[in-house]
Each structure stands twice: as structure tokens, then as C-alpha cells.
Amino acid sequence: xxxxxxSPRFKxxxxxxxxxxxxxxALKFVEVNFIARxxxxxxxxxxxxxxxxAARDIKDHTLAHLDLYLEAYERKVxxxxxxxxxxxxxxxxxxxxxxICKALGARTxxxxxxxxxxxxxxxxxxxxxxVVPIETDLGEYxxxxxxxxxxxxxxxxxxxxxxQVETEFRRVHTxxxxxxxxVEPTSLLGEARAVLxxxxxxxxxxxxGANFLVAETGSSIIVTNEGNGDLTQTLPKAHIVIASIEKLxxxxxxxxxxxxxxxxxxxxxxxxxxxTLSTGPRRPDDPDGPSEYHVVILDNGxxxxxGGDFADMLRCIRCGACMNHCPVYHAVGGHAYGWVYPGPMxxxxxxxxxxxxxxxxxxxxxxxxxxxxEVCPVRIPLPRMMRSWREREFERHLSPATVRAGLxxxxxxxxxxxxxxxxxxxxxxxxxxxxxxxxxxRWLPLASGWTRHRDFPAPQGATFxxxxxxxxxxxx
Amino acid sequence: MSARDSxxxxxxRSLGVTGAEAPRxxxxxxxxxxxxRGVIPARGQLPVKERxxxxxxxxxxxxxxxxxxxxxxxxxxEVSAFLRRHNLPMTAQRGADPLLAALPWERAGTLxxxxxxxxxxxxxxxxxxxxxxxxxxxxTGTLAMASGxxxxxxxxxxxxxxxxxxxxxxxxxxxxxxxxxxxxxxGDGVMPRAVNLITGPSxxxxxxxxxxxxxxxxxxxxxxxxxxxxxx
Numbered sequence: 001x002x003x004x005x006x007s008p009r010f011k012x013x014x015x016x017x018x019x020x021x022x023x024x025x026a027l028k029f030v031e032v033n034f035i036a037r038x039x040x041x042x043x044x045x046x047x048x049x050x051x052x053x054a055a056r057d058i059k060d061h062t063l064a065h066l067d068l069y070l071e072a073y074e075r076k077v078x079x080x081x082x083x084x085x086x087x088x089x090x091x092x093x094x095x096x097x098x099x100i101c102k103a104l105g106a107r108t109x110x111x112x113x114x115x116x117x118x119x120x121x122x123x124x125x126x127x128x129x130x131v132v133p134i135e136t137d138l139g140e141y142x143x144x145x146x147x148x149x150x151x152x153x154x155x156x157x158x159x160x161x162x163x164q165v166e167t168e169f170r171r172v173h174t175x176x177x178x179x180x181x182x183v184e185p186t187s188l189l190g191e192a193r194a195v196l197x198x199x200x201x202x203x204x205x206x207x208x209g210a211n212f213l214v215a216e217t218g219s220s221i222i223v224t225n226e227g228n229g230d231l232t233q234t235l236p237k238a239h240i241v242i243a244s245i246e247k248l249x250x251x252x253x254x255x256x257x258x259x260x261x262x263x264x265x266x267x268x269x270x271x272x273x274x275x276t277l278s279t280g281p282r283r284p285d286d287p288d289g290p291s292e293y294h295v296v297i298l299d300n301g302x303x304x305x306x307g308g309d310f311a312d313m314l315r316c317i318r319c320g321a322c323m324n325h326c327p328v329y330h331a332v333g334g335h336a337y338g339w340v341y342p343g344p345m346x347x348x349x350x351x352x353x354x355x356x357x358x359x360x361x362x363x364x365x366x367x368x369x370x371x372x373x374e375v376c377p378v379r380i381p382l383p384r385m386m387r388s389w390r391e392r393e394f395e396r397h398l399s400p401a402t403v404r405a406g407l408x409x410x411x412x413x414x415x416x417x418x419x420x421x422x423x424x425x426x427x428x429x430x431x432x433x434x435x436x437x438x439x440x441x442r443w444l445p446l447a448s449g450w451t452r453h454r455d456f457p458a459p460q461g462a463t464f465x466x467x468x469x470x471x472x473x474x475x476x
Numbered sequence: 477m478s479a480r481d482s483x484x485x486x487x488x489r490s491l492g493v494t495g496a497e498a499p500r501x502x503x504x505x506x507x508x509x510x511x512x513r514g515v516i517p518a519r520g521q522l523p524v525k526e527r528x529x530x531x532x533x534x535x536x537x538x539x540x541x542x543x544x545x546x547x548x549x550x551x552x553x554e555v556s557a558f559l560r561r562h563n564l565p566m567t568a569q570r571g572a573d574p575l576l577a578a579l580p581w582e583r584a585g586t587l588x589x590x591x592x593x594x595x596x597x598x599x600x601x602x603x604x605x606x607x608x609x610x611x612x613x614x615x616t617g618t619l620a621m622a623s624g625x626x627x628x629x630x631x632x633x634x635x636x637x638x639x640x641x642x643x644x645x646x647x648x649x650x651x652x653x654x655x656x657x658x659x660x661x662x663g664d665g666v667m668p669r670a671v672n673l674i675t676g677p678s679x680x681x682x683x684x685x686x687x688x689x690x691x692x693x694x695x696x697x698x699x700x701x702x703x704x705x706x707x708x
Contacts, residue, residue, distance in 0.1 A: 029685045054514045068504040086479040139682035185683040227678040227693025251511035252655040271616035275673040288630040306490035
């Protein structure tokens with residue numbers, strides 16, 4: 001029961017996003033806050049770039065030995081009294097998690113924030129089968145109330161303004177006095193804290209994701225700022241971890257390297273508030289903690305990405321820095337991408353997971369400015385991989401006819417350099433002539449996609465090649 | 477084929493391996509057993525006095541507060557002063573930690589610090605907890621808490637106010653030193669059920685990226701650092 005993707009309608013989504021004043025207001029914060037905060041903490045740590053290299057190498061090493069690290073991890077979880085389950089598909093994972101809930105007679109399950117749970121559509125599946133899922137991360141809670149997908153992988157409600165959150169709380173929290181004051185964000189947070197505290201104490205099962213799984217110790221690691229993930233995994237009878245295969249790291253030392261780049265890249269913190277390592281269920285003399293500890297390991301197509309063109313994507317630690325620095329994301333937000341993972345990492349991962357026929361627009365939604373790769377803590381060559389997807393899309397004749405015709409025309413001239421020079425010189429001269437008066441065009445035939453949003457500058461002189469030749473001649 | 481076997485087979489097919497190659501197996505076993513350290517920031521690699529100062533600065537930078545005491549016997553007075561400063565009831569809960577149990581709580585007058593009962597599970601507002609950290613990391617002002625009867629995990633998250641006693645000799649420069657101490661105490665590759673690394677009080681920036689303290693965990697984190705620089 002994964003989410004139906006609207007990725008094929010990316011262009012319509014983007015158009016709607018650009019015309020949505022609330023969204024545009026909310027998105028202003030992304031561009032300012034995330035970038036400045038990351039810059040500040042990165043500059044404070046002279047070893048930051050060396051740590052990024054180390055993080056990349058750790059992930060590459062683990063992925064190259066993933067079968068063996070999975071086996072080692074499984075042995076450790078089992079030795080600590082936990083259970084490891086394997087899910088080939090999203091549906092398998094949902095079925096396993098529901099099975100554990102049913103065996104415990106669970107009616108409600110609290111949830112920590114998990115992108116993998118979003119990927120498999122866990123909430124809808126549990127709900128349809130009689131277990132009520134309750135998101136406890138503030139942002140996830142808000143979007144669950146609104147029946148939305150997250151629009152950002154670490155700030156799921158980043159597309160909303162505080163007025164929208166207030167409206168939602170008033171609609172849902174009808175047991176509270178209608179005249180209460182919710183103007184300040186603190187009062188919204190306080191209300192969510194009080195409402196969710198009751199849910200934490202009543203839940204039968206707690207479900208979290210994992211930022212890392214440690215082969216050395218069999219531990220799952222979650223990183224949060226709110227403490228919601230910890231209450232989720234400490235208070236109920238059972239803790240279920242849902243994590244995909246590439247979350248493995250060899251040792252605690254390796255996890256430390258990754259933690260040092262994760263929070264800095266994500267929220268611009270030196271360290272997130274809570275980093276929790278959980279290993280197995282409650283011990284004999286423990287006064288608290290879950291009696292059962294389950295880990296559901298999800299593949300969902302990842303194992304076949306190993307060793308292929310998109311294997312580097314499996315290094316991703318889901319920090320969100322790529323989308324925080326993406327001009328396309330800044331303009332349209334996360335929902336326009338139409339599935340679970342937005343921004344540059346989504347543009348590369350989504351076609352791998354749901355098919356390039358569904359998500360072919362996403363790798364095209366890039367200016368190739370390269371900022372995503374510049375800030376990626378594990379140095380994933382995102383622009384190169386988006387280019388690979390574009391090539392595949394073209395090879396498989398999935399691009400629109402106009403694009404193919406345009407490319408064909410360009411290729412015709414590009415293969416005939418003299419003709420190309422002649423044609424471009426003619427075009428430049430014509431455009432210069434017609435655009436002489438204004439220096440720009442407000443409308444051009446065959447280029448309305450460009451001129452609808454901005455003017456097209458009129459050429460000022462000869463073509464680049466002609467200018468280059470002239471410059472060369474002068475030098476001699 | 478089980479789901480497990482089919483995932484492992486698919487990984488091996490993609491990597492072009494069988495899983496039986498001795499050099500690969502050795503490399504993995506060696507890495508796990510040797511757990512080599514990677515890049516460790518110079519920031520925390522300091523002599524004791526500077527390291528403690530850095531720890532204090534980083535805790536405060538993460539919106540926690542710190543009191544420095546020379547002697548453990550003064551901890552009860554500091555707890556009571558903290559509660560008074562914030563106008564809180566003179567009660568707190570703790571686990572069975574021997575260090576906390578041995579403190580002269582009676583010196584702090586009306587202060588009542590009781591071992592955790594069922595009440596902590598209720599998690600009502602206003603609760604204060606006192607814990608004893610397993611270790612701490614100066615690099616980022618991080619506390620390392622180990623679960624168990626001595627310092628129950630729920631006391632790190634349910635209370636509104638969390639007071640954590642840290643011994644100066646337990647403040648390390650980096651996380652790696654804490655892992656090594658965990659291995660020495662619990663054994664190689666063995667962990668307590670939960671290890672909580674805590675850096676400042678709970679917060680959220682999910683509404684318009686405005687940073688607000690006290691999301692689901694404690695609104696206040698107060699560290700009592702005990703022992704002078706130069707002591708062991």
C-alpha cells in the first residue's frame with residue numbers, strides 16, 4: 001500500500017506550487033535558515049571535509065561487504081534477545097509489522113519519524129487493518145492530521161505556515177477550549193506535547209526507523225531533537241525498527257564518523273539532541289524498556305542497485321542538505337516531486353524505486369548547478385546520476401516528442417560544424433535585429449516555456465565561436 | 477527461498493560475490509574486532525582543565541545549564557538550588573545508582589529525592605529527575621547515559637527537568653573514548669539495552685523553523701559537573 005506517485009504530473013505540480021502563496025511563504029525559511037546554519041557549524045570544524053571523505057569511504061566499504069555485515073548484525077541482534085525480519089518488498093514489510101502488532105493485540109502504535117515507513121505506506125496499511133498509527137514527531141504529527149506526505153525528509157511540515165498549523169489543531173483538538181490562544185508557536189508545541197504525552201503512555205507498540213544499524217553490537221541508532229522517538233521506543237511493550245539494508249555500518253567508531261557529519265549537514269547543529277543506541281529488549285533487572293525488540297530489514301529494490309550506475313545513492317544518510325541547497329526545491333517545495341523523497345536525492349532515488357517511467361520528470365527538474373553535490377556529506381555525485389537518468393529516459397523513448405525532435409534537430413547541426421556556425425550566426429543576427437529596440441524578448445516562437453517566466457536577452461554581437469576566433473586572431 | 481536468503485542472494489549477485497570468499501570475510505571480521513578510529517576532531521583533544529571548560533561551553537551552547545562543584549557532597553544543595561531558581565516543587569526522582577543513593581540528601585532540607593517508582597511512568601508535568609551519567613563528551617557537550625536500574629531510560633525523557641551528575645574524570649574528549657569504556661564495562665560488542673547520547677534539552681523547529689525548547693523530552697537540562705581539573 002505505498003503512496004500513489006504524482007511524479008508523472010511534476011510539471012502541473014510545480015505550476016500549482018509556484019502559484020500557492022502559503023507554500024511560497026513557508027519555503028522562504030528553507031533558503032535562509034538551513035544554509036546559513038550548516039555553513040556556520042561546518043566552518044567551525046576544520047576536519048569537516050576530511051570527515052565527509054571518511055563518511056563516504058565507510059559507506060562504500062559497508063556496501064561492498066553488505067551481505068557479511070548484515071549477517072554479523074543479525075547474529076548480534078539475536079544474541080541480545082531481539083528478532084530480525086527480512087522484507088523483500090514494501091508489502092512484505094507492512095505485513096510483518098502488522099503481524100507483530102496483531103500478536104500483541106495492539107490497538108495503537110506510536111511512531112518515530114521514519115522515511116522508510118513513508119516509503120512503504122505503513123500508516124495507511126496499519127490503519128486499514130485495525131491498528132491506529134500515531135505520528136509523534138511534531139512535523140509528522142501535523143502532516144498526519146492533514147493526510148499529507150512529508151515535503152522534506154527531515155522537516156516534514158516545512159511547507160506549512162504557523163497559521164495553517166493553528167487551523168489544523170483547532171479542527172482536530174476539539175476537546176480543548178475554543179477560545180485558547182495559539183498565536184505563538186510555543187503554544188502550538190505545548191498543545192502537541194500534552195496531546196501526544198497521553199498517546200505515548202497508552203500505546204502498545206512503538207515503531208521507529210533507524211539512522212544506522214551497527215553490525216558490531218546489533219544496535220539500532222536513531223537521531224532526534226524532540227525526544228519523541230525515544231518515548232516511542234522506551235514506553236510500549238514492543239519496539240519495532242523498520243530500516244532499509246543500506247543503514248548498516250560496521251562499528252561504533254564508524255557510526256561516530258557519520259554522526260559528526262549528519263547533524264551538521266541536516267539542521268546545522270553540532271550534534272542532535274538525542275542520539276540513541278538500542279540493543280535488544282529490556283534486560284532482567286531493567287525497570288523500563290520494551291519487552292520485545294524487532295528489526296524489519298527492507299530491501300525494496302536496493303540490492304539490485306548495488307554495483308550499478310546508481311549504487312552511490314545507497315550512501316545517502318538522509319540529511320536533507322541537497323534539498324536545502326537546491327534552487328528547484330526552494331521554488332516548488334517537496335510535494336511537487338510527487339512521492340516520498342523530494343529534492344535532488346529524490347530525483348535520483350525515486351526513479352530507482354518506482355521506475356523512470358513514473359519519475360522521469362524528477363531528474364529533469366535540475367539546473368545542474370551542482371550545489372547538492374558540493375554539500376553532500378557522503379559526496380554522492382547527484383548531478384551525474386541525474387544525467388544518467390536523463391540518458392536512460394531518452395534511450396527508452398520516454399521523453400516527450402517535442403524534446404526528442406528538438407534534440408534531433410540540434411544533433412543534426414551539431415554533427416555539421418560549418419552548417420552549425422552558419423545557422424547560429426544567422427539566428428544571432430536576426431535576433432539582434434529584432435531585439436534591437438528593447439534588448440530583450442518578451443515572447444519568442446518555440447521558446448514560450450522560457451519567455452513565460454522571464455525575458456530572453458537579445459544577442460549583443462556575434463556568436464561565441466566567432467568572438468573566440470576574433471580574440472584568437474588578435475592575440476596572434 | 478526465505479526472504480532473508482533471497483535478499484542476501486540478490487546482494488551477492490549485484491556485487492558479484494558468493495559470500496564465501498575468505499579475504500572478504502576476514503576484512504569484515506577484522507574491522508568489527510579492531511573497530512579502527514577514523515578522523516577525530518582536534519577540538520576535544522585537550523588537557524583536563526581545557527577539556528572540562530570546553531564541555532561546559534558546549535553544554536551551554538546547546539541550551540543546557542551547568543554548575544561546577546568541587547565535591548559530591550554538595551550535589552543535594554545544588555539540586556535544591558536549581559529547583560528553587562525555577563520555582564519547582566522540592567521533589568525529584570532517581571534510579572538506584574549507588575553514587576546518587578550515597579549522597580547526603582538530608583542536608584538539602586525539604587528536598588525529597590526518591591527512587592523511581594511507578595510514578596515516573598505516569599509522566600505528569602512538573603516532574604524532575606536526577607541521573608548519573610556514564611560518561612560525557614567535551615567535543616559537543618554530550619552526555620552518555622547507560623540504561624538499567626541505576627539510571628532508568630525513561631527518566632531521561634519523561635521529566636520536565638533533567639538534572640545530570642557528571643564526574644569530571646568521566647568527561648572524555650570524543651565519543652570513541654566512551655565506546656571504549658562501554659566495551660571495558662560490558663564486554664566487546666555488548667551494549668546495555670539503551671545508550672542515550674544527550675546534547676542539551678529537547679527541542680523542535682518543525683513550525684516555521686523557529687527553535688523551541690521542550691518538545692517531548694525535558695524542557696531544562698542541568699548538568700552538575702563534579703571534581704576539579706587535575707583530579708583523576
